[in-house]
Amino acid sequence: MRRVNLAKSAALMLAAVIAAMSLTASAQAAEIGTISGTFTDTTGAPLQGVYVSVEKWECCGGGGSGSTDADGHYQIAGVPVGDYRIRFHAPGYQTQYAYQTADYSSATKITVSSGAVSVVDDHLMPFGTFTGRFTDAGGLGLADLGVDFSSERGHALTSRTDENGYFTGRVHPGRYKISFDIYPGVPGEAQRQYVPGTDSHQEAQVFDLAAGATVTVNDTLMVTGFISGRFTDANGTGMAGVMAIGKRGETGWRSAITDASGDYRMRVKTGAYKVLFDGPSFDQYAYGKVSEVDAAVFQVTQGQTTVVNDSRLLTGSVRVTARDAATGTPITVIAAGLAGGAGTRDPNDTDGVELFTEVPIGAFQVSLYAYGYKQQDNAGTVTVVAGQQTAIEITMQRATRIDATVVDAVTGQPLQGVCLLAGTRDHFSTPDGGCYESGPDGKAMVEIWHNQPGQYQVLAFPANAPGYGAQWVGPNGGTGSQLEAQSITVQVDQASNAPVVKMDRAGTITGHITPSAPGSPLPFTEISLADWSFRAGGGYGIAHTDDEGTYSIDFLGPYQWPLRFSNNSEAVQWSGGKGNRHEAHKVQVTANATTTYDYQFRAGTPVDITVPFATGSCVVVALNAATGDQQADTDFTCGGGPLRINVVDGQEIKLRLFYGESGGSYQSAWHMGNDFRSAGAILVNGPVSLTFVPGTPLPVRRPAPETPTVPVPRRPGVPHATTPPPRR
Numbered sequence: 001m002r003r004v005n006l007a008k009s010a011a012l013m014l015a016a017v018i019a020a021m022s023l024t025a026s027a028q029a030a031e032i033g034t035i036s037g038t039f040t041d042t043t044g045a046p047l048q049g050v051y052v053s054v055e056k057w058e059c060c061g062g063g064g065s066g067s068t069d070a071d072g073h074y075q076i077a078g079v080p081v082g083d084y085r086i087r088f089h090a091p092g093y094q095t096q097y098a099y100q101t102a103d104y105s106s107a108t109k110i111t112v113s114s115g116a117v118s119v120v121d122d123h124l125m126p127f128g129t130f131t132g133r134f135t136d137a138g139g140l141g142l143a144d145l146g147v148d149f150s151s152e153r154g155h156a157l158t159s160r161t162d163e164n165g166y167f168t169g170r171v172h173p174g175r176y177k178i179s180f181d182i183y184p185g186v187p188g189e190a191q192r193q194y195v196p197g198t199d200s201h202q203e204a205q206v207f208d209l210a211a212g213a214t215v216t217v218n219d220t221l222m223v224t225g226f227i228s229g230r231f232t233d234a235n236g237t238g239m240a241g242v243m244a245i246g247k248r249g250e251t252g253w254r255s256a257i258t259d260a261s262g263d264y265r266m267r268v269k270t271g272a273y274k275v276l277f278d279g280p281s282f283d284q285y286a287y288g289k290v291s292e293v294d295a296a297v298f299q300v301t302q303g304q305t306t307v308v309n310d311s312r313l314l315t316g317s318v319r320v321t322a323r324d325a326a327t328g329t330p331i332t333v334i335a336a337g338l339a340g341g342a343g344t345r346d347p348n349d350t351d352g353v354e355l356f357t358e359v360p361i362g363a364f365q366v367s368l369y370a371y372g373y374k375q376q377d378n379a380g381t382v383t384v385v386a387g388q389q390t391a392i393e394i395t396m397q398r399a400t401r402i403d404a405t406v407v408d409a410v411t412g413q414p415l416q417g418v419c420l421l422a423g424t425r426d427h428f429s430t431p432d433g434g435c436y437e438s439g440p441d442g443k444a445m446v447e448i449w450h451n452q453p454g455q456y457q458v459l460a461f462p463a464n465a466p467g468y469g470a471q472w473v474g475p476n477g478g479t480g481s482q483l484e485a486q487s488i489t490v491q492v493d494q495a496s497n498a499p500v501v502k503m504d505r506a507g508t509i510t511g512h513i514t515p516s517a518p519g520s521p522l523p524f525t526e527i528s529l530a531d532w533s534f535r536a537g538g539g540y541g542i543a544h545t546d547d548e549g550t551y552s553i554d555f556l557g558p559y560q561w562p563l564r565f566s567n568n569s570e571a572v573q574w575s576g577g578k579g580n581r582h583e584a585h586k587v588q589v590t591a592n593a594t595t596t597y598d599y600q601f602r603a604g605t606p607v608d609i610t611v612p613f614a615t616g617s618c619v620v621v622a623l624n625a626a627t628g629d630q631q632a633d634t635d636f637t638c639g640g641g642p643l644r645i646n647v648v649d650g651q652e653i654k655l656r657l658f659y660g661e662s663g664g665s666y667q668s669a670w671h672m673g674n675d676f677r678s679a680g681a682i683l684v685n686g687p688v689s690l691t692f693v694p695g696t697p698l699p700v701r702r703p704a705p706e707t708p709t710v711p712v713p714r715r716p717g718v719p720h721a722t723t724p725p726p727r728r
Contacts, residue, residue: 033112036075037120039068039088044123046072050090057083057109079112086110086120094149094157094171098122102156102172106524109547126211130169132218134161134180141165142221146181148192152635173211177204182221188256189267197222199269200251206617208637225300228265229308231258231277238262239312243278246300247292265305273298275308282360283340286310290342290362313360314386318343320354322368325395331370338382339365359384366392371436372445372495374399400448402458402488402496406438409477409502414442417464418503419540422446422456422490425482425582427628427676429531430461430540437463445495453492457485459530460501461540462555469506469557469589470529470541477502480559480589483582503557507589509597510552513545516570516603521549525567529556531581531629560586563597564629571604571646572631579651579684581627604646607653607682608689614659615639619666625652625681642689652681657692669694 039050052074054063063079085107086098097107098120112118130149134142141164149157151174161167161180169178179201183189194204195217209215227246232238238261245255248271256266274295275286285295286308298306320336323329336345336354342364343356361384368379373396382390406418419435421428438444446458460478462468471478472485476499479485490496513525522545529541545551553563562584563575575597576585587597609620618638622631622645631653632645638659647653654676658666672680674695682688 031081031114032078033081033114034075034077034117035063035079035084035086035110035112035120036073036117037086037122038072039074039090039121040072040123042124042126046070047090047124048072050074050088052076053087053089054079055085055087057085063112081112081114084110084112086122088122090124092159092168092170093124093127096122096125096172100125103153125172127170128173128209128211129214130167130171130176130178130207130209130217131214132167132178132216133165134167134219134221135165136221137223142180142182145184148179148181149176150179151176171209173209176207176209177201178207178217178219179204180219183267186267188265191254191267193219193222195219198252199254200248202251223270223302224267225270225302226265226267226305227254227273227275227298227300227308228263228305229275229310230262231264231309232262232311234312234314236311239279241280244308245276245278246273247276248273268300270300270302273300273306275310277310277312279312281344281358282312282342284310284313284360284362288313290340290360290364313362315343315358315360316384316386317389318356318359318364318366318382318384319389319391320356320366320368321352321391321393322370322396323393324373325397331373331396333370335369336379337367361386366394368394368396370396372399372401373397374447398493398495399445400451400453400490400492400494401445402448402456402490402498403443403445404438404458404460404473404498404501406442406444406460406501406503409504414438414440415465415468415503416440416442417462418444418468418501419461419463420444420446420498420501421459421461421540422448423459423482424454424456426626428457428459428482429628429630430528430542431532435461435463435540438465444501448490451492453490455487456490457482457487458498458501459485460503462503462506463540465503467505468503469591470555471501471504471557471559473498473501475499478504478557478559480557480561480586481582505558505591506554506556507558507591508552508554508594509556509561509563509587509589510550510594511596511598513549513551513565513567514598514600515567516601521545522567522569522601523547523549525549525551525565527551527553528564528566529561531564531627556589558589558591560588562586563599565599565601567601570601571648573602573648574629575599577602577648577650579624579629579631579648579653581624581629602648605649605684606687607645607647607684608642608687609645609655610642610689610691611638611657611659612691613694614657616660618643619658620645621656621658622647622653623656623676625654628676647684649684649686652683654679654681655692657694671695 039047041047048070050068053065064076066074066076068074089095096102099108143163145161147159147167149169149171156171157169159167159169179192179194182193231242240260242258243255244264246268247253254266254268256264258264277284287296289295300306322331322334330352332352343359346355363381363383366379367377369375379394380392382392384390406415408415416438418438436445458473461470472482475486486499488496488498513522515522525545527543543551543553562581566572574581574584578584615638618636621633631647634645636643655671657669660667670679672693
């Protein structure tokens with residue numbers, strides 16, 4: 001019989017466990033690293049007490065945090081391997097990211113490797129200083145209130161008033177609005193006051209701040225009163241959860257929610273108000289009105305309470321039908337809406353009838369949409385009577401449009417999910433999302449929103465058809481050039497037919513983007529197949545470089561394509577350094593293959609514009625004279641020196657100016673003309689200086705209204721009608 005040495009076995013087992021633990025600990029240790037560095041002020045002197053945060057590059061969470069010591073040094077150990085952003089916040093200064101940016105998306109990617117130390121040194125970005133005092137009407141300083149500094153990019157810094165109401169904020173150069181958190185922690189009263197003495201962001205003053213400058217901003221607590229009351233149902237029972245909104249003109253408003261008894265109370269700036277009650281399926285103004293025009297006006301005075309009680313209106317129903325204006329035949333698939341989203345809509349969408357119940361009594365604007373017809377945002381008005389049904393029949397005109405059938409180029413089978421966009425050779429831009437997509441039968445259309453007849457070309461984009469590539473629709477297949485696309489004659493209120501859209505499989509373009517001056521690859525560069533609507537973003541055909549300047553495009557068909565390159569630090573241009581899309585270098589795409597196309601920006605040429613007739617906020621837009629593609633879109637302050645834009649030379653441009661800003665509205669004028677086609681063309685073959693000569697000023701360009709337009713619900717199985725993109 002074999003003898004077992006238990007002591008020896010136990011020792012061996014213990015040794016094995018310890019070894020395993022040691023290996024595990026070593027493996028775990030190998031999966032972390034360290035970030036360290038030094039943070040200094042603008043002179044190079046160390047800054048103590050700067051909070052340093054390690055934030056995951058993707059989402060979400062962090063890898064640790066720490067703060068700088070007396071030597072400005074910090075060290076954050078135990079950071080899991082991976083990619084991170086490093087955020088620095090020095091008390092009293094605006095937050096910034098390594099290296100030298102306040103923009104989260106522009107931060108440098110910092111990679112942490114196993115067992116290694118990543119050194120990240122940085123220093124304060126140039127800054128200016130706001131200082132001032134916030135007092136009550138008697139001049140007493142208001143202590144411990146939040147002070148917010150916001151630029152066009154959003155929130156920049158929050159500080160607080162001291163015991164005497166004084167405050168300081170150090171932020172990066174730019175244009176700012178300043179606000180105070182007043183009556184904090186008081187239900188129905190806590191709100192924000194903007195300088196000078198207003199509760200409206202739109203009425204706030206804009207302060208320009210330069211690097212190294214100090215701007216003093218003082219303000220006094222605005223004069224306020226109260227609006228309170230009770231909202232009940234038709235039987236006099238209080239309704240809870242209804243939002244009461246006090247509206248002061250077009251820019252000022254406050255709100256409160258009714259409690260279980262239907263009571264509400266809100267503190268507001270003194271002035272004239274209308275009160276809107278917003279419930280789960282209704283909107284109405286005091287007293288018992290569905291239109292703001294008919295609403296009562298209430299004066300709020302200092303320290304006093306204005307009482308506004310109201311009851312929910314009685315309701316009726318609305319029945320909407322439609323007929324073809326030319327044939328008189330009923331339209332069986334429609335989508336309607338009532339102003340303010342009033343009523344509850346019948347979900348049946350195939351019987352040619354839209355029925356709305358629980359509609360408050362009063363007059364309502366009706367909107368109507370049907371595929372192949374012109375969308376009517378104001379199709380008519382119905383007057384609702386308590387307990388009764390009101391019927392309205394609307395005639396609809398056929399849309400000015402282009403119809404097409406979309407198929408797979410190889411199989412000929414219908415293809416769903418392809419978006420059609422139309423334009424002319426001197427104007428084409430992609431909308432900010434939304435289009436008419438081809439259905440299961442491959443049928444699609446594109447509406448000519450501005451109703452202009454002429455010669456149009458169609459771009460087919462695979463919005464929801466993965467694996468297929470975009471194309472300009474040619475007579476017998478696709479192309480990458482609008483000049484080679486089939487021209488389609490469009491007539492007002494008629495449907496024109498495009499050739500069958502034969503969709504090919506997509507290929508890929510990839511490459512690196514570098515600046516015009518020698519340097520590192522450019523991150524956050526936009527690459528697109530077309531221009532996009534003015535200040536509306538681009539919804540289709542856009543890619544961006546990553547932080548290493550690399551891009552990839554996988555939505556183009558196998559043709560030769562011009563590419564548009566845009567970066568905030570460079571002049572907008574097309575491949576080959578051109579301003580004219582039709583003259584750009586074409587990049588060949590091969591189906592199911594990858595083409596490499598590296599691009600270095602071509603330096604822009606300055607165009608200095610003197611505007612003698614305008615002051616204040618201005619926007620200068622430069623367009624290529626041949627294609628209408630946007631070359632520059634820049635905000636300025638008019639009334640000083642010349643406004644400078646940069647465009648690539650070798651092209652003619654046309655200029656449009658937005659000026660006279662008031663409450664978000666602008667006057668508009670073209671240089672030496674009244675529209676794009678009549679405006680004067682400026683040849684850019686070197687630096688240009690000119691004086692802007694306006695044609696007939698155009699109507700004020702107004703911001704979107706506070707009250708939304710009548711909603712038109714999207715119906716199942718019906719392509720989506722997008723709002724028309726802004727026209728130049």
